[in-house]
Amino acid sequence: MEHTQTLSVETQPIARQPKDYKSDLEPIWCPGCGDYGVLNALFKALSQLNIDPDRTVLVSGIGCSSRLPGFVVTYGFHGVHGRILPVATGIKLANPELTVIGVGGDGDGYSIGMEHFPHACRRNIDITYLVMNNQIYGLTKGQTSPTSSPMFVTKTTPFGNVEGTLNPLQIAIVSGATFVARGYSSMPNQLARIIAEAIRHPGFALVDVFSPCVTFNKVQTFDYYKGRVYEVPETHDPTDKFAALKLAEEEERFPIGILYRVERPTLDEQVAMIKQRAHTDNPSVEHLFRRFQ
Numbered sequence: 088m089e090h091t092q093t094l095s096v097e098t099q100p101i102a103r104q105p106k107d108y109k110s111d112l113e114p115i116w117c118p119g120c121g122d123y124g125v126l127n128a129l130f131k132a133l134s135q136l137n138i139d140p141d142r143t144v145l146v147s148g149i150g151c152s153s154r155l156p157g158f159v160v161t162y163g164f165h166g167v168h169g170r171i172l173p174v175a176t177g178i179k180l181a182n183p184e185l186t187v188i189g190v191g192g193d194g195d196g197y198s199i200g201m202e203h204f205p206h207a208c209r210r211n212i213d214i215t216y217l218v219m220n221n222q223i224y225g226l227t228k229g230q231t232s233p234t235s236s237p238m239f240v241t242k243t244t245p246f247g248n249v250e251g252t253l254n255p256l257q258i259a260i261v262s263g264a265t266f267v268a269r270g271y272s273s274m275p276n277q278l279a280r281i282i283a284e285a286i287r288h289p290g291f292a293l294v295d296v297f298s299p300c301v302t303f304n305k306v307q308t309f310d311y312y313k314g315r316v317y318e319v320p321e322t323h324d325p326t327d328k329f330a331a332l333k334l335a336e337e338e339e340r341f342p343i344g345i346l347y348r349v350e351r352p353t354l355d356e357q358v359a360m361i362k363q364r365a366h367t368d369n370p371s372v373e374h375l376f377r378r379f380q
């Protein structure tokens with residue numbers, strides 16, 4: 088049986104155009120920053136799904152990438168460094184009807200925020216997590232991040248980075264995320280479709296996006312990615328965990344698309360299930376679950 092990578096966003100009358108999601112604030116990213124492509128792809132994805140801005144929250148941490156919620160007309164929460172996922176989890180549990188999207192950088196998510204990442208994956212909280220991965224700390228003017236390549240020279244590693252590189256896609260897959268994809272900010276249409284699929288996915292959806300920092304990362308540039316990125320083959324079965332891990336392992340060329348997608352109960356579904364069971368077995372403990380109502 089052939090498995091396809093078709094990004095099957097349902098067509099529906101689009102009442103809102105991408106420009107309708109744009110706030111009055113103009114982004115202040117450096118000219119050419121990859122994050123512009125991610126923002127435009129997000130506008131397109133929200134429009135493709137005709138998402139109601141009043142029922143949507145973007146949660147960010149700290150970093151150039153974490154400025155993004157200010158540029159979108161949805162609700163936004165620009166929090167503290169590395170705390171996107173606990174805040175997003177709290178918002179989703181308090182009101183499961185909301186569309187909750189975490190947006191931030193590789194430093195925010197995979198360094199200071201790393202203790203939250205595998206747990207959000209295993210809990211399968213129904214949120215989308217969009218990481219603008221530029222392999223550097225951009226806002227603080229160029230230090231190595233966990234996704235920086237070995238021997239990468241920065242102010243903090245003047246003789247080259249001696250540490251290995253963390254693979255967020257593999258960590259997400261083995262930790263229990265149910266949707267794992269990689270995008271590239273220079274492929275905005277495909278990125279928009281991936282983001283739309285991630286939002287539609289019931290469960291924790293990671294979209295790690297190559298989003299070059301043109302000011303401080305002179306290694307992983309747009310030129311670097313040209314010729315190295317390719318679309319996930321149509322024959323790839325996204326439910327095959329080992330095939331997904333193998334694709335995520337590639338270091339010379341980089342597959343772009345949905346690597347892994349399966350379904351299992353989300354955190355709020357589990358909470359509802361347990362609440363129901365507790366009520367049936369022992370109505371006297373129902374008060375314990377009131378905070379989830």
Ligand SMILES: Cc1ncc(C[n+]2csc(CCOP(=O)(O)OP(=O)(O)O)c2C)c(N)n1
Pocket residue numbers: 149150151152153168191192193194195196219221223224225226227232300
């Ligand atoms: C608790 C805390 N530690 C350190 C900082 C300094 N700081 C701000 S942003 C940042 C890294 C941002 O890197 P990344 O998340 O990759 O975002 P980018 O700017 O590259 O988009 C750091 C270390 C901080 N604001 N708060």
Ligand code: SF4
Pocket residue numbers: 115116117119120121122151152221225226299300301302303
């Ligand atoms: S420093 Fe880098 S990440 Fe930050 S806005 Fe400039 S190009 Fe983008």
Ligand SMILES: [Mg+2]
Pocket residue numbers: 150192193194219220221222223224225232
């Ligand atoms: Mg970064």
